[in-house]
Amino acid sequence: MHSPTLFILSAVLMALVSTVLCAVWHFNKQIPGLRLWTLSYSLGFLACLSLLVRDYLPEPLSVLLTQGTMLWGACLYLLGCIAHTGKRLVSLRHATVFIAALIGLNLYFTVVHPDLQMRFVLAGLGNGIFFLLTARTLASGERQQVPMRYLVALVAGLHGVFLLLRPLLFKLGPVQPTDVELVALLSQFVLLEFIVALVFMAFGTLMLANEFITNELRHLAEVDPLTSVFNRRAFLMSLDKAIHQAQRTEASLAVLVIDLDYFKKINDTCGHQGGDEVLRHFVQISAQCLRQQDVMGRLGGEEFAIFLPGSDGAGARTVAERLRAAVAARPAATHQGSVALTVSIGLTLCGRGDSSDAALRRADQAMYQAKEHGRNRVEFMAQAPA
Numbered sequence: 001m002h003s004p005t006l007f008i009l010s011a012v013l014m015a016l017v018s019t020v021l022c023a024v025w026h027f028n029k030q031i032p033g034l035r036l037w038t039l040s041y042s043l044g045f046l047a048c049l050s051l052l053v054r055d056y057l058p059e060p061l062s063v064l065l066t067q068g069t070m071l072w073g074a075c076l077y078l079l080g081c082i083a084h085t086g087k088r089l090v091s092l093r094h095a096t097v098f099i100a101a102l103i104g105l106n107l108y109f110t111v112v113h114p115d116l117q118m119r120f121v122l123a124g125l126g127n128g129i130f131f132l133l134t135a136r137t138l139a140s141g142e143r144q145q146v147p148m149r150y151l152v153a154l155v156a157g158l159h160g161v162f163l164l165l166r167p168l169l170f171k172l173g174p175v176q177p178t179d180v181e182l183v184a185l186l187s188q189f190v191l192l193e194f195i196v197a198l199v200f201m202a203f204g205t206l207m208l209a210n211e212f213i214t215n216e217l218r219h220l221a222e223v224d225p226l227t228s229v230f231n232r233r234a235f236l237m238s239l240d241k242a243i244h245q246a247q248r249t250e251a252s253l254a255v256l257v258i259d260l261d262y263f264k265k266i267n268d269t270c271g272h273q274g275g276d277e278v279l280r281h282f283v284q285i286s287a288q289c290l291r292q293q294d295v296m297g298r299l300g301g302e303e304f305a306i307f308l309p310g311s312d313g314a315g316a317r318t319v320a321e322r323l324r325a326a327v328a329a330r331p332a333a334t335h336q337g338s339v340a341l342t343v344s345i346g347l348t349l350c351g352r353g354d355s356s357d358a359a360l361r362r363a364d365q366a367m368y369q370a371k372e373h374g375r376n377r378v379e380f381m382a383q384a385p386a
Contacts, residue, residue, distance in 0.1 A: 004052070006191040011048035013195065017202040018042045024209055031212045036080030037205050043073035044198075063110045064103065067123060071099045074130035077201075081137045084208060085149075090133060102126040117167070124163040131160030148211050152204035159197040166190060224298040226276055227283045235297025239307050239356040242295070246309065246350060253350040254308040254316030257363035258286075258323075261342045261375045263302035274334040275302075278341060281332035289323040305360060313349055313380065320345045320378040328376060342376035351383040358383075 021038040028034065047069035054062040075095045082088055105122055109115040135157030138149045222234035230238060239255070246253040260266075260282060267275040279302065286296055286306070296306045308316050324345055331338040346367030350359045366381035373379065 006188060006195070007048055007052045010191060010195055010198070011045060011052065013198055013202075014041055014045035014048055017198070017205075018045055020202075021205065021209075024206070028209065028213060030216070031084075031209050032086075033080035033082070033084030034209055036076045036083060040073045040076035040080060041202070043069045043076065047073060060107055060111055063106050063119070067103055067106050067126075068099070070123065071102060071126050071130070074127045074134075075099060078130050078134045078137065081134050081152075084212075085137055085140070087137050087140050095130075098129075099126065121167045124166050128160045128163035131156045131163065135160060148204060148207040152201060152208065155197055155200040155204060159193070159201075162193055162197075227279055227298055229283055229304070230295065230297035232297060232299050235295070235299070235305060236356050236360075238295050238297070239305075239359070242307055242309055243350050243354060243356055243359070247352060247354075251310055252312045254311040254313070254319075255348050255350060255359045255363045256306040256308070256316070256320055257299070257346045257360065257367045258304045258306070258343050259367055259371070260302040261344055261371070266339055266341075270334050270336040270339060274336050274339065277334040278332045278339055281330075282327060282341065282343070285326050285330060286323060289319065289326055294319075299360075305363070313347075316347055316349070317378060317380065320347050324376065324378055344370035344375050345378045346370060347378060347380045349383065354383060 018038060018041040021034065021041055025031070025034045025038050047066055050057075050062065050065040050069060054066065057065070078090065079092065079095070082090070102122055102125070106119050109118045109122070135153040138153035138156065222230060224231045229235075242253055245251070260278065263275065263278070266278055270278070279298075282304070283296070286304070290296065290306065291308075293310070294306060294308050296304060299305050308319060311319065324343055328340075328342050331340045333339075344367050346363040346365065346369070348359055348362040348366060362381045362383065366379040369381070370377045370379040
């Protein structure tokens with residue numbers, strides 16, 4: 001397959017990927033980095049077009065267009081990955097200076113001191129560095145998103161290494177523009193590698209976008225939008241898993257049910273906005289009193305639940321009392337002013353043969369005992385003997 005055909009194929013693929021990404025971005029503007037990825041592939045399409053028409057343009061203009069669009073395309077893809085992962089490895093200012101320097105050197109070796117091999121090396125250097133940084137950015141992402149990120153990181157890394165090492169494809173000594181057969185062969189090989197990398201990275205990019213949408217939908221299905229803790233369904237699923245794990249390893253597991261005292265009165269006095277502010281205030285205090293492995297959920301209204309993996313009765317009561325005291329000591333700031341707040345907490349331990357429903361039922365009964373005994377207190381209820 002000769003080079004013009006490969007150029008056309010590359011341009012068609014770039015146009016197709018750009019169109020698909022543009023459509024995805026139009027309906028999913030919340031995906032971080034997607035707009036930059038779309039612009040990156042659009043610049044790649046322009047780079048392919050400039051390669052197709054380079055014989056009809058003055059050489060300096062052809063070099064400026066081709067190298068500029070290629071370098072900025074690779075740069076924008078990197079910046080898109082930075083936006084997607086939040087791992088800032090390079091700034092736009094530094095990238096601009098780097099690209100300007102490379103384009104300037106390319107023009108120098110085109111006009112002042114013509115050297116095809118140096119231009120080839122510079123093109124590989126700039127794009128190779130951007131793709132290696134892309135691989136590093138994606139590889140440092142969160143572990144739960146490893147599959148897709150690592151696929152794109154692997155392809156970007158291999159492509160970056162190829163770009164940096166491709167000057168080795170030249171024979172020793174300077175290659176003259178008259179070496180038509182060698183230049184054509186190298187161009188075809190480089191374009192084939194580019195097309196393969198393009199296909200895999202385009203697939204990976206779409207999968208990254210799909211992964212983000214999937215995670216967002218999962219978040220909406222599992223997280224209470226007001227307090228950002230698990231909703232009832234997600235909490236019960238997590239509690240079921242925790243109980244099975246505790247029974248399998250014979251570890252202790254404590255469950256707390258918490259109810260905000262006189263919450264209806266707070267709602268009547270401060271309105272629903274004030275009530276929402278109080279709920280968020282309570283969750284913030286709870287987060288400061290809990291360990292990283294402890295899990296909290298909102299069961300409904302002003303009722304919350306927490307399970308404490310590895311906590312025995314004494315340890316769980318200590319946590320519950322610390323939480324109760326912290327809430328009582330820190331009034332909630334609302335738009336209607338400061339609001340005093342207390343909580344009633346029911347506590348139980350999960351035993352052999354226990355279930356999430358049974359454990360929550362006992363903790364709920366213990367919580368109502370706390371209310372009957374004056375509120376702002378912790379009560380414990382043990383599992384009934386088998």
